[in-house]
Amino acid sequence: xxxxxxxxxxxGAAALLLLLLVAAAxxxxxxxxxxxxxxxxxxxxxxxxxPVDGSFGxxxxxxxxxQSFDILGIERRTxxxxxxxxxxxxVLGSSSSPVKDVFYALKVSSLLxxxxxxxxxxxxxxxxxxxxxxxxxxxxxxxxxxxxxxxxNQIPVVDVLLEDADKVFQAIKALSQSxxxxxxxxxxxxxxxxxxxxxxxxxxxxxxxxSNEIGQSRIDAVKNDILKLFxxxxxxxxxxxxxxxxxDGVGPLATTSSVVQGLTAFASTASGRVKLPEDNILGLTxxxxxxxxxxxxxxxxxxxxxxxxxxxxxVSVPLILALPATVVSLTNKDKLKVRVTTALGSRxxxxxxxxxxxxxxxxxxxxxxxxxxxxxxSEGAFHIxxxxxxSIDVGKYTFVFEIVLQDSEDAKVYVTGxxxxxxxxxxxxxxxxxxxxxxxxxxxxxxxxxxxxxxxKEDDVSLAANHLQKLRLSFQLxxxxxxxxxxxxxxxxxxxxxxxHIFLVGNSGxxxxxILDFLGLVEKFFYLSxxxxxxxxxxxxxxxxSFCQDLGHVELDLPEAPExxxxxxxxxxxxxxxxxxxxxxxxIFRAPEKRPSENLSLAFLALTLLPFLGFxxxxxxxxxxxxNFPSAPVPAMFAILFHVGIGSILALYALFWLKLDLxxxxxxxxxxxxxxxxxxxxxxxxxxxxxxxxxxA
Amino acid sequence: xxxxxxxxxxxxxxxxxxxxxxxxxxxxxxxxxxxFAVFTALIQVAYMAMVGSFPFNSFLSGILxxxxxxxxxxxxxxxxxxxxxEFKDLPPERAYADFVLCNLVLHLVIMNFLG
Numbered sequence: 001x002x003x004x005x006x007x008x009x010x011x012g013a014a015a016l017l018l019l020l021l022v023a024a025a026x027x028x029x030x031x032x033x034x035x036x037x038x039x040x041x042x043x044x045x046x047x048x049x050x051p052v053d054g055s056f057g058x059x060x061x062x063x064x065x066x067q068s069f070d071i072l073g074i075e076r077r078t079x080x081x082x083x084x085x086x087x088x089x090x091v092l093g094s095s096s097s098p099v100k101d102v103f104y105a106l107k108v109s110s111l112l113x114x115x116x117x118x119x120x121x122x123x124x125x126x127x128x129x130x131x132x133x134x135x136x137x138x139x140x141x142x143x144x145x146x147x148x149x150x151x152x153n154q155i156p157v158v159d160v161l162l163e164d165a166d167k168v169f170q171a172i173k174a175l176s177q178s179x180x181x182x183x184x185x186x187x188x189x190x191x192x193x194x195x196x197x198x199x200x201x202x203x204x205x206x207x208x209x210x211s212n213e214i215g216q217s218r219i220d221a222v223k224n225d226i227l228k229l230f231x232x233x234x235x236x237x238x239x240x241x242x243x244x245x246x247x248d249g250v251g252p253l254a255t256t257s258s259v260v261q262g263l264t265a266f267a268s269t270a271s272g273r274v275k276l277p278e279d280n281i282l283g284l285t286x287x288x289x290x291x292x293x294x295x296x297x298x299x300x301x302x303x304x305x306x307x308x309x310x311x312x313x314x315v316s317v318p319l320i321l322a323l324p325a326t327v328v329s330l331t332n333k334d335k336l337k338v339r340v341t342t343a344l345g346s347r348x349x350x351x352x353x354x355x356x357x358x359x360x361x362x363x364x365x366x367x368x369x370x371x372x373x374x375x376x377x378s379e380g381a382f383h384i385x386x387x388x389x390x391s392i393d394v395g396k397y398t399f400v401f402e403i404v405l406q407d408s409e410d411a412k413v414y415v416t417g418x419x420x421x422x423x424x425x426x427x428x429x430x431x432x433x434x435x436x437x438x439x440x441x442x443x444x445x446x447x448x449x450x451x452x453x454x455x456x457k458e459d460d461v462s463l464a465a466n467h468l469q470k471l472r473l474s475f476q477l478x479x480x481x482x483x484x485x486x487x488x489x490x491x492x493x494x495x496x497x498x499x500x501h502i503f504l505v506g507n508s509g510x511x512x513x514x515i516l517d518f519l520g521l522v523e524k525f526f527y528l529s530x531x532x533x534x535x536x537x538x539x540x541x542x543x544x545x546s547f548c549q550d551l552g553h554v555e556l557d558l559p560e561a562p563e564x565x566x567x568x569x570x571x572x573x574x575x576x577x578x579x580x581x582x583x584x585x586x587x588i589f590r591a592p593e594k595r596p597s598e599n600l601s602l603a604f605l606a607l608t609l610l611p612f613l614g615f616x617x618x619x620x621x622x623x624x625x626x627x628n629f630p631s632a633p634v635p636a637m638f639a640i641l642f643h644v645g646i647g648s649i650l651a652l653y654a655l656f657w658l659k660l661d662l663x664x665x666x667x668x669x670x671x672x673x674x675x676x677x678x679x680x681x682x683x684x685x686x687x688x689x690x691x692x693x694x695x696x697a
Numbered sequence: 698x699x700x701x702x703x704x705x706x707x708x709x710x711x712x713x714x715x716x717x718x719x720x721x722x723x724x725x726x727x728x729x730x731x732x733f734a735v736f737t738a739l740i741q742v743a744y745m746a747m748v749g750s751f752p753f754n755s756f757l758s759g760i761l762x763x764x765x766x767x768x769x770x771x772x773x774x775x776x777x778x779x780x781x782x783e784f785k786d787l788p789p790e791r792a793y794a795d796f797v798l799c800n801l802v803l804h805l806v807i808m809n810f811l812g
Contacts, residue, residue: 595748604741604744607744610740612737615730653808656809657811
């Protein structure tokens with residue numbers, strides 16, 4: 001009854017995880033670049049759908065593999081036709097095989113063009129035709145109608161037309177819910193989005209199989225259902241839309257795929273257009289593209305098949321604007337290229353791409369470019385932004401593009417989704433100038449030694465300084481356009497054999513400078529004199545010549561360490577040992593309390609028994625007797641049971657102390673308590689009545 | 698003077714004993730039980746004084762078990778005593794049933810606390 005036929009639950013979890021990752025990525029920046037299906041998809045398909053021993057597995061898996069290959073335009077390299085066809089024919093020949101298997105056998109045989117005898121197809125057609133009249137579940141409708149449609153497309157001669165199509169249409173429609181979702185069967189109250197997709201596909205099949213036309217009012221009702229279903233569409237921040245299933249075990253990818261298949265099938269058979277918001281169609285396409293290349297065969301099929309449905313549908317064909325490279329190098333004079341294709345990567349109709357504006361990501365500043373038209377390069381099918389204006393310097397930008405269709409007729413077929421935001425990195429080689437390192441005298445500020453540096457290439461300076469001097473490192477960074485450049489990281493590192501120290505290099509405008517006053521740093525340096533290696537790292541995502549370079553060394557002469565100076569943390573001999581096992585943590589338990597000697601405790605145990613002994617002796621002295629013990633058998637039995645009951649409760653307490661937990665004890669105590677209460681009441685009321693009789697007598 | 702005090706004391710004890718001899722036997726049994734419980738508690742206190750109160754909850758439950766049952770026994774004695782007019786209408790069997798029930802509840806708690 002569940003949606004199992006088209007979906008495995010393991011894949012659902014994986015898809016969900018993938019979506020979470022996509023969602024997490026998309027929250028970070030709303031602008032994103034969705035790449036259309038490319039050759040990477042084709043090679044992934046060949047890997048995912050690799051036949052084992054000349055077959056793809058079950059008929060269902062085979063049909064998915066073959067369909068994926070057909071959609072992607074991959075030639076079937078391996079010959080699976082013979083064995084697959086024979087198993088399909090076998091299923092078709094057996095009159096007892098389930099409708100679902102027949103459906104997939106028909107699908108495979110139509111994809112592989114197997115030789116199935118016409119008489120066999122006629123027998124199957126008559127069998128499938130009988131299914132919908134007394135079917136109650138959506139799966140039965142789906143597979144029988146789907147099978148009939150396949151036969152119709154394969155051999156049109158076979159009579160597959162449904163006489164009571166109107167009745168079947170109504171029976172399926174009866175399963176729909178007010179919110180546009182569908183139920184799997186009339187006795188299952190759970191409504192499902194996945195089932196809605198299946199139902200729409202089935203209804204499309206019924207329309208195409210109907211011998212008399214289905215009433216327009218019924219079709220309009222279904223169109224209304226579709227609109228209601230799209231009210232429940234969900235959205236991510238990056239503009240992708242998807243359907244989520246409230247029923248467990250079906251992931252959003254399978255659900256969205258089901259709806260898309262149903263929608264496009266229905267739109268292509270039903271008369272009149274299904275009017276849906278353009279951004280929904282584009283968002284669904286982007287959703288499938290945002291998944292990238294799924295690692296699961298089922299997900300791969302769902303993605304590719306849905307994209308193909310969208311591309312070939314009569315609803316509207318989405319156009320995807322993508323940048324083959326989102327990094328543009330100023331130094332290499334790269335040109336910004338934009339490609340507009342359909343989701344499956346086929347060519348777009350003639351159109352123009354306009355760069356509406358571009359601005360630095362994350363800033364509120366005015367845009368750096370406005371309204372530029374891109375030039376179309378028909379050879380590579382690219383739209384090229386010929387010249388980046390000088391206002392665009394290195395950095396991370398968001399470019400906003402707009403697609404303008406040249407032919408107004410195309411606008412009815414294609415959706416472009418208005419403006420598309422794409423993140424673009426403009427990178428370049430950063431100019432490093434005036435780099436020098438010098439030792440200054442602290443009190444006068446006069447330069448003691450000064451060395452020019454050749455940053456980005458090789459340097460090996462050797463300096464000497466004492467604790468009364470300062471070390472100064474300075475350089476200038478500028479972009480190709482001559483503006484100041486501030487990298488993410490500018491770090492100076494001094495490495496002694498026993499310790500290493502890191503300093504950030506600050507900047508004012510173009511000039512970067514760090515001054516190390518050794519007098520204030522002696523303590524931080526642990527009073528360690530000797531050779532310090534100098535290392536400088538400058539790095540940024542848009543800096544093409546980021547580097548981490550050894551500059552040389554400085555010989556430091558620091559004063560002797562006073563008594564209480566801190567010692568440097570011992571550095572591990574092997575730098576990789578920090579990845580090794582950690583030192584074992586020894587747990588310190590609280591020391592056990594002092595206990596008295598065993599003999600003393602035993603002596604006191606005996607001592608506690610003494611009063612009890614005294615109690616017994618006292619009883620004897622008092623001359624206690626059991627004369628009052630009832631002699632008649634029934635009360636005597638109650639009396640014995642009463643004492644046994646109390647004894648057993650005490651024994652239960654002892655057990656509770658020794659091993660039982662509170663719950664078992666209380667349960668047993670409840671039972672015993674009722675028992676003791678009953679017998680106790682009997683015996684005590686008996687005793688009371690005898691004593692009152694004695695009194696009155 | 699001192700002699701007379703001793704004699705007085707002796708006379709007092711004597712009269713007390715003779716008066717006590719007149720108490721019904723069932724009350725004497727209860728008295729004996731109370732004495733037994735109190736002495737057991739005293740021994741435990743002595744033990745604690747000697748070795749310390751380490752398993753403190755065990756010690757507490759031991760003491761409380763003894764004093765609790767002693768208090769309950771005293772209550773039983775009050776109710777059973779025929780000279781106590783207040784409980785004239787209460788049959789001793791009913792009082793005994795109360796005593797048993799209270800003891801069972803008390804010791805359930807004690808056992809839970811014993812650890």
